[in-house]
Amino acid sequence: MRIFEPLEPLALYDGERLVGVYVPGLRYNCLDDDVHAKLAKTLDQWLIEDKAKIVEERAGTQSAQLGGRGEVK
Numbered sequence: 001m002r003i004f005e006p007l008e009p010l011a012l013y014d015g016e017r018l019v020g021v022y023v024p025g026l027r028y029n030c031l032d033d034d035v036h037a038k039l040a041k042t043l044d045q046w047l048i049e050d051k052a053k054i055v056e057e058r059a060g061t062q063s064a065q066l067g068g069r070g071e072v073k
Helices: 034-048
Strands: 002-006 010-014 017-022 028-030 052-057
Touching: 002 034, 010 034, 017 034, 028 034, 034 052
Parallel strands: none
Antiparallel strands: 002 028, 002 052, 010 017
């Protein structure tokens, strides 16, 4: 599991379908399972492009304690 924070507003699409929107200042988790495979692949690309950063990494898919800061408008 990886906990990440986007460094700019990001969106994840599956074809034309919007799957998720990720905003700076909030933290998100990406589990190591088949359900999150699309996000994991996209997150790898965001990391290469310096669009996101890893806050914490844990082996497996256990629950995470996440925290956000800032204000979403």
